[in-house]
Amino acid sequence: MKQSWTLRHLYGRVLESKELVLFDKSDPQVPAGLALRGEELDRIALDVAAQLDTVLSAGLPKTSVAVVMPNGADYVAVFLGIACGRGINCLLNPKYQEAEIVFAIQDLKCAAVVTGFQELPEAVKAAKTCGIPCYRFEWMQLYDRWTLGLLDQASGELAESRKDYVKKYHFPTDLTGFDIALKLHTSGTTSKPKTVSLRHCNIVATCVNQRLAFEWNKERDHSFLIMPLFHVHGLFNGCLGPLAAGCKVTVISSKSFSKSVFWKELKESGANMITAVPSMWQILLLDPEAIPKHLQPIRYIRSCSSAMAPAVITQLTKVLNTRVVESYAMTEATHQMLSTRLQESSPGMIGWPTGTEVVIVNPATQTVCPFNEPGEICVRGHNVITSYEGLSEEQNQQHFYLQADLKGFANGASFATSAPAVRETAGHETGHWLSEFEEDLKTYCVQPLSLDPKEARIEQPFLRTGDLGVMNERGCTQYISRLKELINRGGEKIAPIEIDATYLKIDSVKNAASFGYPDTILGECVAIAVVPMNELLLPGSADQRPDQPTPTDHIDDVQTWVNSIHEEAKATLSKFKIPIKTFVVKELPTGPTGKVLRRELNNFVKSRPCF
Numbered sequence: 075m076k077q078s079w080t081l082r083h084l085y086g087r088v089l090e091s092k093e094l095v096l097f098d099k100s101d102p103q104v105p106a107g108l109a110l111r112g113e114e115l116d117r118i119a120l121d122v123a124a125q126l127d128t129v130l131s132a133g134l135p136k137t138s139v140a141v142v143m144p145n146g147a148d149y150v151a152v153f154l155g156i157a158c159g160r161g162i163n164c165l166l167n168p169k170y171q172e173a174e175i176v177f178a179i180q181d182l183k184c185a186a187v188v189t190g191f192q193e194l195p196e197a198v199k200a201a202k203t204c205g206i207p208c209y210r211f212e213w214m215q216l217y218d219r220w221t222l223g224l225l226d227q228a229s230g231e232l233a234e235s236r237k238d239y240v241k242k243y244h245f246p247t248d249l250t251g252f253d254i255a256l257k258l259h260t261s262g263t264t265s266k267p268k269t270v271s272l273r274h275c276n277i278v279a280t281c282v283n284q285r286l287a288f289e290w291n292k293e294r295d296h297s298f299l300i301m302p303l304f305h306v307h308g309l310f311n312g313c314l315g316p317l318a319a320g321c322k323v324t325v326i327s328s329k330s331f332s333k334s335v336f337w338k339e340l341k342e343s344g345a346n347m348i349t350a351v352p353s354m355w356q357i358l359l360l361d362p363e364a365i366p367k368h369l370q371p372i373r374y375i376r377s378c379s380s381a382m383a384p385a386v387i388t389q390l391t392k393v394l395n396t397r398v399v400e401s402y403a404m405t406e407a408t409h410q411m412l413s414t415r416l417q418e419s420s421p422g423m424i425g426w427p428t429g430t431e432v433v434i435v436n437p438a439t440q441t442v443c444p445f446n447e448p449g450e451i452c453v454r455g456h457n458v459i460t461s462y463e464g465l466s467e468e469q470n471q472q473h474f475y476l477q478a479d480l481k482g483f484a485n486g487a488s489f490a491t492s493a494p495a496v497r498e499t500a501g502h503e504t505g506h507w508l509s510e511f512e513e514d515l516k517t518y519c520v521q522p523l524s525l526d527p528k529e530a531r532i533e534q535p536f537l538r539t540g541d542l543g544v545m546n547e548r549g550c551t552q553y554i555s556r557l558k559e560l561i562n563r564g565g566e567k568i569a570p571i572e573i574d575a576t577y578l579k580i581d582s583v584k585n586a587a588s589f590g591y592p593d594t595i596l597g598e599c600v601a602i603a604v605v606p607m608n609e610l611l612l613p614g615s616a617d618q619r620p621d622q623p624t625p626t627d628h629i630d631d632v633q634t635w636v637n638s639i640h641e642e643a644k645a646t647l648s649k650f651k652i653p654i655k656t657f658v659v660k661e662l663p664t665g666p667t668g669k670v671l672r673r674e675l676n677n678f679v680k681s682r683p684c685f
Contacts, residue, residue, distance in 0.1 A: 079251035079275035081157050084318050089116035095317060097324040098147035099339055103191055105213050105220060110147055115154070118221050122155025122211065124243035125224040129209065129233050130185055135160035135246055138183050138257060141304075142166045142175065142197040143190040145325050148211055148222055149303045150313060152188060157255040157274070160246045164257050165304040167666050168194055175200035182257050182269065189227070198227055209233055217241065251275035257463070258306070258405050269463040270405050279456035280310050280408035281318040283429035287413045288347070288374070288399070292320030295373065298345035299325045300336065300354070305667050306409040307379050311349045311401070333357065333364045341366045349376040349401075351668040352383070355390055356585065362393050372396040374416055378403050380669045381553055381571050383578040384421035391419075400424055402553060406537055408457040412551055422575075424543070424553045430455030431490035433480070433536060434545050437557075440479060442486025443545075448554055449487075451543040452536040460535060474535035489549030542569070559672050561590035562598050568651055570672060573602065576646045580639050582607050587662050589675040591655050601655035603662055603675055604639070611635055612660050629683070632658055636685040656685045 088095060091112030098108040110118070127134040139156055141163055143149045156163050164182045166175055168189075175197055179187065187201040187208040201208035208227035216223045217240070224233040251274045259267035284290070297316040301308030303325075313323050324343040326335070336358060340348070355377060358364075372394055377387075378401040387398045401413040402424035412432060414425035433442050434449040443449035452475055461470045477483055542554040555569040562568075573588035584605040591601035606612065611632050636656045643652055657679040663671045 077250040077252065079278040080249050080253070081154065081255065081274055081277060082245060082249060084278045084281060085116075085154070088112045088317060088320055089119075091320070093320075095320070095322055096147050096150060097322065097343065099343070100144065100146040100325050100327045101192070104146060104148075108147060108213075114220075115147075115151060117219075118151040119155035119158060120243065120245065121217070121221045121240060122152050122224075123159030123161070123245060124240040125233065126156065126161065126186075126188075126209075127159060127243065128240070129207070129224065132185065136162065136253075137185045138162040138164050140164045140166055140175070140179055140182070140184040140187045140197075140201075142168050142170070142187060142194055143211075143303075144168050144192060145299065145303050145308070145327055146190060147325060148190050148213065150317075150325070151222060152211060153303070153309070153314075158245045158249065160249050160253055162254050162257055165309070166197075167302070167304050168192075168197070169666065170196060172196045172199045172203065176203050178259065179204045179206065181259070187227075188224075201227070249274070251278065260405050268465070270459055271463045272408050272459070276408040276457050276459070277310070277314070279429065280410060281315045283455075283457060284311060284315045284410055285319045287410070287428040288376075289416060290316055290319040290321050295319075295347055296322040296324065296343065296345040298340055298343055298348045299323055300348070300350055302666065306405050307349065307351070307403065307667060310409040311376065311378065311403075316347075333361055337364055337366050337369075341369055344370055346370060346373045347376070348372065349378060351379045352377050352381070352386065353585070353664060353668040353670070355382065356386060359386065359389055359393065360584075365393065374399055376401060376413075378410075379667050381424075381574075383575040385575070385579040387421050402451075402551070404537075404539060406459050406462075407453060407455070410457075411453045411455075411539075414550075420550060422552060423550050425551065426549055427453070427455070427489060430457065431488065431536075432545070432551060433483070433486065433488040434543060434551070435475065435480060435536075435538075437538075439481065440475065441481040442483050442488060444485075445487045445545055445547045447487070448542055448544040450557060451539045451541045451551065451553075453539065454534050454536045458534075458537050473538050475538060476535050477533060480536075487545040489545065489551075556672070559589070561588070561600055563590075563593075563600060563650065564596040566650065568600060573600065573643075573647065573651055573653070576643050577602065577604060577639065579646075580642050582635065583639060585662055587670045587672055587675060588653060589672050591676065599655060600651060600653045601657070601675075601679075602653035603657045603659050603679055604636075605659055605661060606635065608635075611658060633685050657682050658685065 089112045094109045095112050096110040096115055098104045130137055139161055153163055164184050166178050186206050187197055189197050189210050191212040198208050210225045210227050211222040212225055214223040226233045253274055254271045255274050256272040258270050260270055297312055299312040301312050303309050316323055324345050326339045374397040376399050382400055390398050397416055399414045402411050403409045411430055412425045412427050414420040414423055431454050433452050435452050436443050436449045540557050542557050543551050545551045555571055559570055560567045570588040574586055577583050577586040584607045586604045588602040590598035593599040640652055663674045663678045665671055
């Protein structure tokens with residue numbers, strides 16, 4: 075791992091460019107037709123860093139700053155400015171309430187809060203509660219050009235940043251690849267989320283890996299960003315990864331996702347690649363007629379953050395006449411770990427690693443499983459963290475394996491693809507400026523490098539993902555379930571994803587998620603929450619709260635429909651996998667990126683009628 079692997083190095087060529095790279099369609103208040111050339115984005119990022127460096131009491135380097143903003147070009151400039159100024163971005167959901175922001179500020183030890191030009195009163199109140207300053211970046215004519223000016227949130231006046239200092243400011247020259255650029259909380263199942271610190275070198279690695287996996291070409295490709303930038307999915311695959319490869323990026327608002335806005339903006343942008351979560355793709359498929367005529371060819375669409383049912387993949391491929399790739403990612407891996415290939419269809423699979431190494435481990439024996447035998451998916455690579463911040467060494471050992479501790483490593487189910495090997499395949503742009511990083515990325519498989527420059531060469535551990543998967547002889551992995559989400563029906567382990575996929579094939583089912591429901595005899599039985607296509611089957615009237623009971627005159631119709639979908643599922647599923655408890659709901663509980671929160675389903679259905 076090289077100390078020179080920084081975002082300044084990664085984006086050097088892009089930020090010197092006079093070509094348009096970033097287009098902002100996120101909000102009517104953004105200056106009309108805002109489009110930034112690489113050199114303009116660099117100058118604005120520099121202004122961001124300079125202004126923050128003057129107003130923060132300890133300066134910007136190594137200072138944590140809470141960023142609470144909706145999507146936009148300003149978000150990208152603020153992120154790059156803080157990171158390249160050697161500060162630490164702490165990205166928070168702009169929909170958070172005051173208490174949630176206060177927890178993040180205190181836990182991540184933020185010295186200030188920054189927002190965009192939109193009013194976010196919860197962030198302002200949280201900063202006041204924590205006794206730290208809150209600033210607002212707004213587009214304005216400053217220093218004789220368009221840039222982001224830093225305003226004091228309380229007074230609304232331009233913050234006291236010394237103009238001469240801002241003009242003379244340069245990014246720190248002591249920035250290294252080991253510096254932390256980003257801190258995030260995991261969305262794991264523990265009561266207190268774990269803190270993940272991502273370094274510059276982690277971000278460089280993930281951007282290079284993804285360029286190779288998706289064959290990004292600066293002359294051809296244009297990313298259409300709809301995922302939120304506070305999440306690694308949108309940040310690294312939708313935005314910063316393509317930008318690093320020299321591709322164009324169009325940013326639209328993620329706060330008001332709708333079919334009409336999506337297709338209109340997509341057609342106008344001319345973009346040819348899109349990443350989103352499965353629930354977004356399902357919404358778009360509800361009305362195929364909304365797809366504009368003469369839509370530009372889409373090179374591929376990508377689904378990530380949760381598994382997509384094979385039936386949805388088939389429909390997307392047909393409707394949009396494009397390739398669908400599925401990726402497997404985690405915050406701890408700076409997003410992507412594996413992905414299916416553009417050259418072949420692999421429904422139900424999460425694919426192969428690019429620039430990372432994956433092994434399947436039996437957690438009970440710490441033995442690497444044979445091919446085609448399920449076990450825990452474990453991964454390592456330059457994009458993957460080696461420890462969680464704030465946990466003791468003993469606690470961290472529960473989340474990682476050393477290769478030396480794994481039995482049967484030489485002969486078990488493992489697969490690694492080095493970057494140079496991927497680059498040799500057809501379709502990859504040759505002579506790209508990121509090739510210098512690719513040569514270094516092959517080294518970790520042979521002699522992994524530590525993130526600590528004082529410990530130049532030590533073994534990098536495998537991160538335990540907590541996910542159950544199986545790898546075939548070709549090195550392609552199938553995701554089965556979260557280990558904690560497996561349904562334990564009297565000792566029989568059942569993967570919810572298989573049940574979900576079966577019910578999502580049924581025409582009258584809009585969405586579905588299965589889960590383990592407490593049972594006095596079996597321990598758990600199979601239950602499912604389903605959203606019907608026919609809204610007349612939903613509980614109550616349109617203005618009734620979803621937690622209110624279903625009227626009795628509705629029950630017979632709902633029971634008939636429930637019986638019919640179970641009969642259809644019996645053609646695919648074994649009898650013991652058919653849910654014995656069914657909850658008909660208006661919507662499923664989801665997280666900020668649209669991922670179904672399976673662990674919350676038991677509480678979610680508690681007051682609802684069961685069929």
